Amino acid sequence: MTQRGTLGIAVIGTGRMGADHVRRITEVISGARVTAVADLDAERAKQLAAGIDGCTAYTDPSAAMAADDVDAVIIASPGPAHEAALLTAFEHDLPVLCEKPLTPDAASALRVMEAEQKLGHRRVQVGFMRRYDAEYLKLKSLLDSGELGRPLMLHNRHRNADVLPYFTEQMLINDSVVHEMDVARWLLNQEITAVTVMKPKPSGNAPEGLSDPQFVVFETDGGTLVDVEIYVNCRFGYQVQAEAVCENGTARIGEAHGMLVNTAGRWGGSVAPDFVERFVDAYDREVQAWVDATLRGEVTGPSSWDGYAAAAVCEAGVRAQAEGRRTEVRLIERPALYR
Numbered sequence: 001m002t003q004r005g006t007l008g009i010a011v012i013g014t015g016r017m018g019a020d021h022v023r024r025i026t027e028v029i030s031g032a033r034v035t036a037v038a039d040l041d042a043e044r045a046k047q048l049a050a051g052i053d054g055c056t057a058y059t060d061p062s063a064a065m066a067a068d069d070v071d072a073v074i075i076a077s078p079g080p081a082h083e084a085a086l087l088t089a090f091e092h093d094l095p096v097l098c099e100k101p102l103t104p105d106a107a108s109a110l111r112v113m114e115a116e117q118k119l120g121h122r123r124v125q126v127g128f129m130r131r132y133d134a135e136y137l138k139l140k141s142l143l144d145s146g147e148l149g150r151p152l153m154l155h156n157r158h159r160n161a162d163v164l165p166y167f168t169e170q171m172l173i174n175d176s177v178v179h180e181m182d183v184a185r186w187l188l189n190q191e192i193t194a195v196t197v198m199k200p201k202p203s204g205n206a207p208e209g210l211s212d213p214q215f216v217v218f219e220t221d222g223g224t225l226v227d228v229e230i231y232v233n234c235r236f237g238y239q240v241q242a243e244a245v246c247e248n249g250t251a252r253i254g255e256a257h258g259m260l261v262n263t264a265g266r267w268g269g270s271v272a273p274d275f276v277e278r279f280v281d282a283y284d285r286e287v288q289a290w291v292d293a294t295l296r297g298e299v300t301g302p303s304s305w306d307g308y309a310a311a312a313v314c315e316a317g318v319r320a321q322a323e324g325r326r327t328e329v330r331l332i333e334r335p336a337l338y339r
């Protein structure tokens, strides 16, 4: 610990999410402080570090993780850079909160799990923050209580106002639908066994080369059907909704937020502009839970196994999307460390 009872954290990748986590650790949560930031963009890291007492800027993530005042790591670089950062964190036996996706494909996720198993203990929490959202937590506890009976179907809507120009068809699955892969597995306590992707005629708002929206269906080993409407250029705001249809009732989350206003012959509320606003409390709770567990010497939350399972479903999803046919998901047997 760099200071008594305070975790010194290195944040790797200081773009949108990394910078937001730095702000959160510095201003919102307790028990931790940012002692290092690393970004390939030296200027970006330097600017962020300049505002924080005792924080050093690096361009090399390995140098940041080797620093004496670093006790734990948040990885917020792009998905393809996660494997290398995770393996370096393991070399220093550091606890890690790794933004989703754990890695972009199943083979690299398997390598990460193998390296973690060699350490002999769990080190990774994956940043599937919806598991910390108040509404998702309520839905999970209702489903787990059995009050509604067995879940038959789970309908999901995932809408972003827009995405950056480099957003690809594959990212629709790997960056966006990956959240529904995780929440479906978590809410239902089931594994996803097959994926089908269908595409309506694209929206006029979709950029050239991106077929948007898409409709994704998961089959599960418990016989529940899960569908996801993913629409990343809906223009009107950020919306994430889920409805569980069970034997004895249904439960829906993500419908309304904030104040309801009546005016000029209309009524209504507002739609969050982006995930940073919609899930602010979930991100806060996620990072605080990670810091608290780390200070207790524990690792909780979504594991590398969850990251691997999602990566395997993503791989099947990308194939289903490209080939236009139902694609099965194959998982290895769950290693003892993750049972």
Ligand SMILES: NC(=O)c1ccc[n+]([C@@H]2O[C@H](COP(=O)([O-])OP(=O)(O)OC[C@H]3O[C@@H](n4cnc5c(N)ncnc54)[C@H](O)[C@@H]3O)[C@@H](O)[C@H]2O)c1
Binding pocket: 012, 013, 014, 015, 016, 017, 018, 038, 039, 040, 041, 044, 061, 076, 077, 078, 079, 081, 099, 100, 101, 127, 128, 129, 175, 275
């Ligand atoms: N949980 C969520 O809701 C959520 C939301 C957005 C992004 N994310 C995830 O967070 C991660 C970052 O996304 P973002 O939107 O902040 O991206 P971004 O492009 O805004 O930022 C990424 C930063 O990482 C830096 N970088 C690139 N390669 C690096 C490397 N090898 N080492 C160190 N730094 C490197 C870039 O220079 C950039 O500053 C991704 O894994 C993404 O999927 C999660």
Ligand SMILES: O[C@H]1[C@H](O)[C@@H](O)[C@H](O)[C@@H](O)[C@H]1O
Binding pocket: 160, 175, 176, 177, 179, 232, 275
């Ligand atoms: O990386 C982002 C992020 O994960 C958001 O939570 C999701 O809604 C977006 O679709 C995705 O592009």
